[in-house]
Amino acid sequence: MDGAVRDHRGSPRGRAVRALRAGRLQRHLGGLGHHGRQLRLVLHVVSPVREELPRRLRGRSQRRAPGAAARGSETRVKLGNPLAAIFHPPPTPGVLAVFGHLDAAVDAIHQLKRDGHKDFTVYSPLPRHELEDALAQPVSPVRMYTLIGGISGCAIGTWITLYMSYDWPVQVGGKTIGSIPPYVVIMFEMTVLFGALTTLLGIAFNVLLATRHQGTIAYDPRFTNDKFGIFVPASRAQAAPVEALLKRCGAEEVRHG
Numbered sequence: 001m002d003g004a005v006r007d008h009r010g011s012p013r014g015r016a017v018r019a020l021r022a023g024r025l026q027r028h029l030g031g032l033g034h035h036g037r038q039l040r041l042v043l044h045v046v047s048p049v050r051e052e053l054p055r056r057l058r059g060r061s062q063r064r065a066p067g068a069a070a071r072g073s074e075t076r077v078k079l080g081n082p083l084a085a086i087f088h089p090p091p092t093p094g095v096l097a098v099f100g101h102l103d104a105a106v107d108a109i110h111q112l113k114r115d116g117h118k119d120f121t122v123y124s125p126l127p128r129h130e131l132e133d134a135l136a137q138p139v140s141p142v143r144m145y146t147l148i149g150g151i152s153g154c155a156i157g158t159w160i161t162l163y164m165s166y167d168w169p170v171q172v173g174g175k176t177i178g179s180i181p182p183y184v185v186i187m188f189e190m191t192v193l194f195g196a197l198t199t200l201l202g203i204a205f206n207v208l209l210a211t212r213h214q215g216t217i218a219y220d221p222r223f224t225n226d227k228f229g230i231f232v233p234a235s236r237a238q239a240a241p242v243e244a245l246l247k248r249c250g251a252e253e254v255r256h257g
Contacts, residue, residue, distance in 0.1 A: 094233040095242045096218040097251040102130060104250030105228040109134040111249055112232065117242070121217055123229035131228075142202040149198025150191045157190030158183065218255075227252075 099105040105122070109131070112120055124131055161183040169177045223229045230251075234242045243254050 090216065091218075092216040092233050093235060093239075093256070094217065094231055095239050095246065096220065096229060096231045096255055097246040098220060098222065098253040099228040099230070099250065100226075100252050101250065102128060102228060105230060106130050106134045108230055108246055108249035108251065111245055112230070112242075115241075115245065117232055120230060120232040123219070123223035123227075123231075125224055125226055125228070140206070142199060142206060145198045145202030145205075146195050149201075150195035152198075153190040153192070153194025154187050156194070157187040160190075161186050 097108065099108065105124075109122065122131055122135060162178045165178050171177060217231045217233070219231075220227070220229055230246065232242050232246075239256060246254050
């Protein structure tokens with residue numbers, strides 16, 4: 001647009017076709033052009049544009065060109081993704097040990113607990129009750145979501161049925177308006193519905209937290225084959241004692257995560 005206007009503006013003032021006077025024109029004809037109340041013939045149909053406008057645009061574009069080149073040469077600042085801190089947190093420093101025997105891994109768990117380490121992760125290629133007994137993990141908190149959802153659903157079912165009965169009372173055969181026994185079915189269904197929904201919510205919430213935690217610690221693909229592993233979060237100053245402890249317990253390989 002700017003180039004087309006400049007080309008049109010750069011044409012000489014003496015037109016190739018001589019202006020012809022064709023009488024007086026209306027005041028609004030031409031709008032932006034200085035036609036001098038004359039009808040002029042041109043080779044191409046071009047919308048009337050003031051000559052000052054393309055000059056101003058050209059000067060402004062010329063002034064912007066050096067600035068745009070300077071901005072292009074500068075390093076672009078990459079904006080941070082707020083979700084990256086949740087799904088891709090930075091790695092956690094610590095010590096990762098690889099064990100070839102179950103007894104050595106169980107012994108290492110007991111030794112870590114005696115030294116006061118509680119926040120560590122154990123990898124196993126298959127479920128073993130020896131590891132579960134050694135870890136003595138608390139019960140999953142998902143059942144609390146189910147309990148809260150079931151109680152809430154039962155209360156909501158009771159409130160809905162009684163409120164609707166008294167809001168539009170219809171007495172049939174002399175029976176009471178707000179009768180609990182017929183509404184037990186609705187209360188039960190609401191209990192099951194809300195309990196199931198809150199259970200799914202609790203599972204998703206705990207999986208998200210576990211995924212965020214598991215994504216920050218070291219891992220070895222051999223833990224899905226035939227090796228056991230233990231990862232202990234520790235700073236560089238605390239890594240040496242933890243590494244010595246894991247080696248004493250029979251770790252085949254110990255490295256910093």
